[in-house]
Amino acid sequence: MYRLGIDVGGTNTDAVIIDEALNVVAQIKHPTSDDIYDGILGAIDAILSESKVDPKKIHLAMLGTTQCTNAIVERKHLEPVGLLRIGAPATLGVPPLVDWADDIAKVAVSVAMIGGGFEYDGKAIAAFDEAAATAYFESLKGKVNSVAISCCFSTIRDEHEKKAAALCRKVLGDDVHVSISSDVGSMGLIERENATVLNASLYKVAQKFTDGFAKSLSEHGIDNAKIYISQNDGTLMTMAHAQKYPILTIACGPTNSIRGASYLGELKEAIVIDVGGTTTDIGVIQGGFPRESGVAVTIGGVRTNFRMPDVLSIGLGGGSIVRQHPDGNITVGPDSVGYEITKKALVFGGDTLTATDIAVKLGMCQIGDASKVDFLETDFAERAMTVIRNAIENGIDAMKLSSDDADVILVGGGSVIVPSTLTGTRQVLMPNYFGTANAIGSAISKISGTYEKLIDYETLPREEAIEAAKKEAIQMAVDSGAAKETVEIIDVEDVPLAYYPGNTNRVKIKAAGDLAI
Known part of the structure; x- marks a missing residue:
């Protein structure tokens, strides 16, 4: 039995096939196309050809994709949404979407605020x-197929949101997509409301x-495989879950790389530097999983607070364009030749000087x-490399606690441009299969x-509350889809x-286990 892992990046679509012992059987990199499905189909063709594996023996298929992130950033393919906020009269002073740019705010074609919601202690603001x-x-009939519902302090009590969701389906039908x-x-x-609107617009x-991935697998004879989608905490979800919560796929690329780096480098505590063709993502492994951001995250100009990995992105990659300016200063990026590196970089016969060309000149890699x-000139190349080194070292310092x-693990096809010694590091590892760590991370994920809830320890003692929360997280x-005997608590x-x-605490427990096969 084999696993197929695919990760769609801005420059390349990476694919790997892994056997039952989680050993890499084959890996490929295929250029990402303007239509990502052509890239996925090409990647599947290439990996099957490279591995010689019988498609019928692939029983698990995982996909990590940037589709949702791109849709928000580019303002494309977003569905019109109706937004209902439950919280009047307390929340009338701050209307929904108050800080959204006009080009994305128009996704909410109708907004309403009605009575209801709760105080911080769970008391009702209004019925x-x-x-x-x-x-x-009723007013939304014929206008939208997706509705977002928010409620004041719904993380404490969600009864009003659930009532509204049931009412929405009663009025608009069971086919309406409802996000609470x-x-x-x-x-x-x-x-929270912002994140919910984005989630509703992405369905x-x-x-x-998800349907396209399933179809592309079927076209290649991979029709016995369970399909999973990568989410942004370094774990997997079913296609049905991804269709309900598409926002959870945002930033799954960096988390796949972090999980893959942890597996390949055999380290559970380290800094991961994932260098692609255009950008470098710097993240942190804690206990084998990506460190989660503790602050609100802005996506495409929209401030949200759903879970996101703590990742620093800088405009540096293998395809970053290198320039010497009239004053003698050298810059590397942030613009890049991207997936056209094999056409435009000097070592491939192109006419654009890139970071990869600098690495080749200094003997750091053999490409093209x-x-x-x-x-x-060697002096010029060394000065350009100093710019690259400084950018990476500054990023490491920013992510340290x-x-x-x-310990640092280098992954990603562009990591050949990173020096093997860096200030502030104990060791810099570049493990085998570093170039496809993102696809490997997708394939081996759990x-x-x-489980997250506010609990008053005066009502329920801490020990009992934590134990109950652990059981809830394990059951979740x-x-x-996790095998119960493999599930373990990974974060408390x-x-x-x-x-x-009283003595109210925010209790958050995370559990993870191997796929039940």
Whole structure:
């Protein structure tokens, strides 16, 4: 039995096939096309040809894709959304989408605020205005197929959101896509609401890439495989879950690379530097999983608070364009030749000087025709490499939590441009299969469950609360497709909230296990 892992990047679509013992059987890199499905089909063709594996023996297929991120950033393929906020009169002072740019705010074609919602201690602000909700949903008939529902302090009590969701389906039919904020984001009404609107607007994008992936597998005879989609905490979800929560695929590329780096480098605590053709993502492995960001994250200009990996992205990659300016200064990036590197870089016969050309000139790697960069002066190449080194070292410093030297794992096809010694590091590893770590991370990932709730320890003692939360997280992982006997707790967090009554804490438990096959 084999696993197929595919990760779609801006420059390349990477694919790997892994056997039952999680050994890499074959790996390929295929240029990402303007239509990513052509790239995926090409990658599947190439990996099957390279591995000689019988498609019928591939029983698991995983996909990591940038489709949802691209849709938000480029303002393309987003579905019109109706937004209902439950929280009047308390939240009327700050209307929905208040800080959205006009070009993305228009995704919400209708917005309403009605009575209901809760205080921070769970007390009702007002009764749920069922009549107003019904009238609003009636007004949406024929206008939208997707609805976002948010409610004040729904992370504490979600009854009003669930009532509204049931009412929405009653009025608009079971085919309507409904996103409720308590399922999507964390504390903070505006940021949670923003994330919910984005999630609602992405449902058609998610349907397209999940159905398209399934179809492309079937066309290649891979019709016995269970299909999973990478999500941004370094674990997997089913196609049905991805269609319901497409926003969870955002930033899955960096998390796949971090998981793959941890596996290949055999380290559970390290800094991962993933260098692609255009950008470098710097993340942190904690306990074998990506460190999660603790602050609100802006996506395409929209401030959100759903879970995201703590990743620093810089405009540096293998295809970054190198320039010497009239004042003698050298810059590397942020613009890049991207997936056209094999046409435009000097070592491939092109006419654009890139970071890869600099690495080849300095003997750091053997790519293309090294004679084509013989004319470059060594001093110039070394000065350009100093620019690259400084950018990477500054990024490492920004991601560290202490001044101690850290282990670093280099992955990604562009990592050949990174020096083998870096200030502030204990060791710099470039493991085997470093170029396809993202696809490997997708293929070897686990299934997880995350339980998060506000609990008053005066009502329920801490030990009992934590134990109950662990059981909930484990069951959530099992329900998502993990084998129960393999599930383990990978993160426990409880944070006291001084502004809440009693001894209230935010309890967050994450469990993960191997796929149940």
